Amino acid sequence: MSWPVERTTDSPSATKELAGRLARLCRAGDVVLLVGDLGAGKTVFAQGFAAALGVPGPVTSPTFALVRHYRCGAGSPVGNLIHADVYRTGSLDEIADLALAELVEEDSVALVEWGDMAVPALGESALEVTLAVPDPLGSSERRTFSMVGRGCWAERAGEVAAVLEPVSGRGAP
Ligand SMILES: Nc1ncnc2c1ncn2[C@@H]1O[C@H](COP(=O)(O)OP(=O)(O)OP(=O)(O)O)[C@@H](O)[C@H]1O
């Protein structure tokens, strides 16, 4: 099994389920980069991801805070979720502050919206999830997801594909 792993969803709740399945695979130090245009569904993904880690309370786009830290619930594979939105940051230094070693020390996973901007700082070892809206002018709620893993994720394509097995593949009816 190799990258990319591709899936589609047809509703926000299906996107949350896909994200939750990925969240349960995560280990301390993992970085997930979300790439996609305004309204693609990055924050919806983050909500499903956080819910699967037992984060209590609402997860909103951290656009104005840049980074939010959440304590995960009992039974979560990691202790903390760091949710970042780097859309408004001009500085790669801020992104680099989310250093991988610290993530492991803090028993955290990082989920980064507008992750393409974070690739120079964090992309060497990350799961990059690209969200797209195949029919932006229509009323469809379809979203496509293309996932590529690098570094510590490079060998995990099979694991990701298996956990997403119940989620439909690209081009499904
Ligand atoms: N299959 C789907 N998956 C996710 N969201 C969907 C889907 N279909 C429709 N939507 C809608 O698309 C919107 C996605 O908004 P969201 O805030 O998650 O986007 P975003 O990528 O975080 O945008 P921004 O860059 O502005 O933060 C929501 O209104 C959601 O209800």
Ligand SMILES: [Mg+2]
């Ligand atoms: Mg958002």
